[in-house]
Amino acid sequence: MRAIVVAFLLFSSNLFAGEYQAAIDELDFVKLSDTYSDEKVSAILEGHGADLSAEEKSAAAVLVTLGALDAEDLEDESFAVKKVKSYVAVVSANHPALMGRIGDASLYHHMAGGFDHSALLKDNVFLEVLGEALVDGVLTGYDLRGKGVYDNFPVAHTFIYSQSSLLHMRQLVALLDSEGIEGWVYITPKVSAFLYRDDWGPASDGVVTLAHGVRVVQGQEIAVLFQFDSSDDRERFHDVVTRFAKKDEKDEPGLIENAWWQPFYYTDQAFEGFEPISLVVISSDSHEATLTVLEGKTEKVVQALKDDRWNMRVDRVWVNPPFYRFLNGGYK
Secondary structure, three states, X not given: OHHHXXXXXXXXXXXXXXXXXXXXXXXXXXXXXXXXXXXXXXXXXXXXXXXXOHHHHHHHHHHHHHOOOXXXXXXXXXXHHHHHHHHHHHXXXXXXXXXXXXXXXXXXXXXXXXXXXXXXXXXHHXXXXXXXHHHOOOOOEEEEEEOXXXXXXXXXXXXXXXXXXXXXXXXXXXXXXXXXXOEXXXXXXXXXXXXXXXXXXXXXXXXXXXXXXXXXXXXXXXXXXXXXXXXXXXXXXXXXXXXXXXXXXXXXXOOOOOOEOOOOEEEOOOOOOOEEEEEEEEEOOOEEEEEEEOHHHHHHXXXXXXXXXXXXXXEEEEEOHHHHHHXXXXXX
C-alpha cells in the first residue's frame, strides 16, 4: 500500500513537469530564460515553487515577468498550469481586438485604439436597411461591427459590454482591477442605433429623426469583450456594474463616469437573473449587424431581413435585467 502511495505522489509531482518550459518555448522566450541567474529567479519567485526543477523555476520566473503568473500561483500547480495555458492561447492568437489584461498599466492607453469607426460608417447598404427596419418597427436597435470579431471564445467566460465613453471604460477596468477581477480585455468599434424613449427627456445631439417622426439615438460605440480567468468572475463583474455603473437617479453619486440607465451586456450561457433573448446576426463579407430581439419576435425579424446579399444566423444569449427591460419598453 505504501508503495502505491509513493508512486502516486511521484506521479502527481511529475504530472505538470515541463509545462512552464513548454510555455516559454511556445512564446519564444527561451533565450530570455537563459539570461536569468539563480539569484534573479529566486527573487522573482519569492520562495514559491520550491519543488520545481531548476529549469522549470527559470521558466516560471519568465512567466511571472510576463504577467502570465503570480509567484504565489505556483503553490497550486494545477491552477498555475491552467492559467499559463490560457495566457499562451490568448497571446499566441494575436487577436486584432486584444487590448491587454486587467491590471496592465498600458491597457488604459491601448483602449483608445478601439474607437476607429471610419470603415463601419462607409457601409451604406447595412446602415440604410437597418434604419428602415427601425422606422418600420421591426427592430428596437442594432449594432454594426467587424465580421466574426468575437466568434469562438471560451463559453461561460465572457461578457460583451457596450459603451460610448472611453473614460467610462478606463474607470470600469480600474474598478475591476481594484476588486481583484482578472481577465483579458478586447475592444472593437461598432456603430449603433436604437429607438429613443420619450420619457428620457430632452433629446441630445445624438438623436436623429427618421421617416414618420421616428427618433433614434445614433452613436459610435465600442463592444468590449471581457474574457475572465474564472467563470465566477462574471457574477462579480455583474455585481460591480450594478453597484457602480448603472444609473438609477439623475446625477446619482457614487457611480463611475457616464453610467447608463440601462447598461447593455450579455453572455453566451445561462446566467442567474439574466433573461434569454435572440441575437440575430446578419453578415456581409466584412461586417456584421447584431440585433437584440425578444425571443417571441425573432421570426418576424428574420423574415423581414432575409436577403440574398447577406448571411443570417440566430444565437441565443442571456442579457442583463436592465437591458431586458429596455427591450420590453421600459425606461430604467
